[in-house]
Amino acid sequence: MAKAPPVDKRRQILDAAIRVFARQGFHATRVSDIADEAGVAYGLVYHYFRSKDEVLGELFVERWSLLLSAIEETDRTDAAPRQKLAAVAAFIVDSYRHDPELMKVIIVEVTRAANSFGRTHLEEIRRAYQSIAKIVEDGQKKGAFRDDVAPMFASMSFYGAIEQLLSGWIFDVIPASETDFDQAKELVVTTICDGLEPR
Amino acid sequence: MAKAPPVDKRRQILDAAIRVFARQGFHATRVSDIADEAGVAYGLVYHYFRSKDEVLGELFVERWSLLLSAIEETDRTDAAPRQKLAAVAAFIVDSYRHDPELMKVIIVEVTRAANSFGRTHLEEIRRAYQSIAKIVEDGQKKGAFRDDVAPMFASMSFYGAIEQLLSGWIFDVIPASETDFDQAKELVVTTICDGLEPR
DNA sequence: GGCCGTCGATTGACTGGTCAATCAGCCAGG
DNA sequence: CCTGGCTGATTGACCAGTCAATCGACGGCC
Numbered sequence: 001m002a003k004a005p006p007v008d009k010r011r012q013i014l015d016a017a018i019r020v021f022a023r024q025g026f027h028a029t030r031v032s033d034i035a036d037e038a039g040v041a042y043g044l045v046y047h048y049f050r051s052k053d054e055v056l057g058e059l060f061v062e063r064w065s066l067l068l069s070a071i072e073e074t075d076r077t078d079a080a081p082r083q084k085l086a087a088v089a090a091f092i093v094d095s096y097r098h099d100p101e102l103m104k105v106i107i108v109e110v111t112r113a114a115n116s117f118g119r120t121h122l123e124e125i126r127r128a129y130q131s132i133a134k135i136v137e138d139g140q141k142k143g144a145f146r147d148d149v150a151p152m153f154a155s156m157s158f159y160g161a162i163e164q165l166l167s168g169w170i171f172d173v174i175p176a177s178e179t180d181f182d183q184a185k186e187l188v189v190t191t192i193c194d195g196l197e198p199r
Numbered sequence: 200m201a202k203a204p205p206v207d208k209r210r211q212i213l214d215a216a217i218r219v220f221a222r223q224g225f226h227a228t229r230v231s232d233i234a235d236e237a238g239v240a241y242g243l244v245y246h247y248f249r250s251k252d253e254v255l256g257e258l259f260v261e262r263w264s265l266l267l268s269a270i271e272e273t274d275r276t277d278a279a280p281r282q283k284l285a286a287v288a289a290f291i292v293d294s295y296r297h298d299p300e301l302m303k304v305i306i307v308e309v310t311r312a313a314n315s316f317g318r319t320h321l322e323e324i325r326r327a328y329q330s331i332a333k334i335v336e337d338g339q340k341k342g343a344f345r346d347d348v349a350p351m352f353a354s355m356s357f358y359g360a361i362e363q364l365l366s367g368w369i370f371d372v373i374p375a376s377e378t379d380f381d382q383a384k385e386l387v388v389t390t391i392c393d394g395l396e397p398r
Numbered sequence: 399g400g401c402c403g404t405c406g407a408t409t410g411a412c413t414g415g416t417c418a419a420t421c422a423g424c425c426a427g428g
Numbered sequence: 429c430c431t432g433g434c435t436g437a438t439t440g441a442c443c444a445g446t447c448a449a450t451c452g453a454c455g456g457c458c
Contacts, residue, residue: 009433025314027226030417041435046419082396112311114370115224115303126372136395145395149386156367157360157390164359165352171313173325174351187348191356195394196335196344197281208407229443240409245445 010048013038014062017055022101026056026109026117056117060110063102064124067091071131081139086189088132089162093185096166097178104170107163129155145193158192209247212237216254221300225255225308225316255316259309262301263323266290270330280338285388287331288361292384295365296377303369306362328354344392357391 016038020029031052035042049055074087096103110121133155139145145154165184169176215237219228230251234241248254273286295302309317310324317324332354338344344353364383368375 027315031419032417035436042437043420043435044433047432047434050419052418108312108314112366113307114366115307116226119370122370122372129367129372139395143397146393146397149390149395150382152373153364153383153386154390154395156363156373157387160359160361160363160366161356162359164355164362167311167313167359168328168355171318171321173321173328174355183349184352187352188356191348191353191394192390193394193396194345195390195392195396196338196348196353197392197394198342198345230445231443234410242410242446243408246407249445251444 009038009040009044013040013045013048014055014059016040018059018099018102018105021056021059021105021109026052026105053117053120056105056109057120059102060106060121061124063095063106064121064128067095068124068128068131071128071135075131075135075138081135081142081144082189082193084135084139085132085158085192086185088135089158089188090185092162092166093181096169097181100170103166107166108170111163112167129159132159154192158188161188161192208237208239208243212239212244212247213254213258215239217258217298217301217304220255220258220304220308225251225304252316252319255304255308256319258301259305259320260323262294262305263309263320263327266294267323267327267330270327270334274330274334274337280334280341280343281388281392283334283338284331284357284391285384287334288357288387289384291361291365292380295368296380299369302365306365307369310362311366328358331358353391357387360387360391 013034017029017034020033020037023029024033029052031045032042034052034055035045038045045052045055049058070091071088074084074091077084077087079087110117111125114122114125129152133151136145136149136154136158137151140147140151165174165188168174169180174180212233216228216233219232219236222228223232230244231241233251233254234244237244244251244254248257269290270287273283273290276283276286278286309320311317313321313324328351332350335344335348335353335357336350339346339350364373364387367373368379373379
């Protein structure tokens with residue numbers, strides 16, 4: 001018999017951590033909560049990770065590197081700048097649609113918590129802003145975007161708008177249905193590129 | 200002799216808390232840190248406040264109610280919708296310029312930490328979004344704004360963009376000089392109202 | 399004036415409970 | 429029988445919140 005695929009306990013712990021962090025928040029979860037949720041002994045968490053922080057760090061890095069690749073990948077495309085922004089927005093919104101718990105953890109505990117834990121990852125977060133800024137800068141060179149707005153500034157506004165929407169969904173401030181997701185993707189881009197005032 | 204104005208220890212504690220929270224973050228500050236910074240005995244903090252949370256809560260409510268009034272006040276004005284948004288942006292940016300430490304604490308520990316502490320104040324936070332949404336809705340009725348964007352959605356994008364800029368300043372992701380502040384006020388409004396694409 | 403009682407403000411040592419992290423071994427598969 | 433994934437009781441540190449004691453301003457009373 002082929003040896004039973006050994007359940008990957010490390011993965012099991014990470015997945016359990018997503019659920020528990022999403023439910024209780026990072027600070028309020030004890031390492032024993034993670035172990036219990038994973039159906040694993042307390043000590044095993046420390047066999048695979050040096051600390052509770054490292055568990056969260058791993059979750060963040062896993063997903064953030066995907067985002068970084070997605071942005072940079074998109075930028076290499078020869079699509080119109082506006083389309084590139086649309087692709088980035090779609091990727092982030094779809095990430096949330098696909099795995100809301102993980103995105104909640106990343107946004108709430110890392111991205112928007114740069115003071116405590118996130119400080120460690122500021123460099124990676126900044127890199128995402130920078131990549132989006134590059135798309136904007138490129139659009140300006142091509143005359144597709146007005147050039148009186150600093151690219152980094154536009155990038156922050158764009159990303160900030162998206163993250164605020166995710167936060168709204170996460171905390172039930174605004175409704176979150178499938179159609180809301182699709183509209184959101186489109187409307188962020190419309191808002192940022194066309195503006196609120198009629199053309 | 201008029202009796203010397205008794206130093207208001209309560210205020211002294213609140214002001215010390217702003218400094219310490221801004222420096223170390225809420226979770227990392229011990230109540231003794233606040234007391235030390237205020238030059239006051241440990242127990243006195245508990246004389247004036249029921250808990251460490253209540254200290255932070257007080258700081259938040261004090262300032263957030265100002266923001267709320269400012270937005271609602273602005274809305275009562277008969278200025279153009281775009282001008283109203285500009286006024287709101289200016290108020291927030293100026294709040295940061297005037298007292299960066301307090302704004303850092305509010306944003307990092309409450310507004311962007313809705314999971315842990317901020318949950319208690321979700322209602323007040325939502326009210327700010329709602330008030331901004333009202334300005335947008337009004338603008339749509341007057342034909343000043345396109346009406347195919349949900350007001351609440353536009354509001355979240357607008358506020359999210361501003362908050363992201365403040366976060367950028369707070370964590371030194373983007374430079375923060377006096378001229379940056381002034382430009383930011385203007386550019387958020389330009390971006391949101393006119394869009395990035397040339398007219 | 400001098401004395402005393404009251405009461406809120408202030409002090410800081412102490413307690414109780416919580417958890418992250420360690421570590422001494424267990425056991426299953428080779 | 430040996431290796432290393434796995435176990436979970438234990439330890440040690442940390443800290444929020446309590447509380448009993450002291451201080452000092454003020455007013456009433458002789």
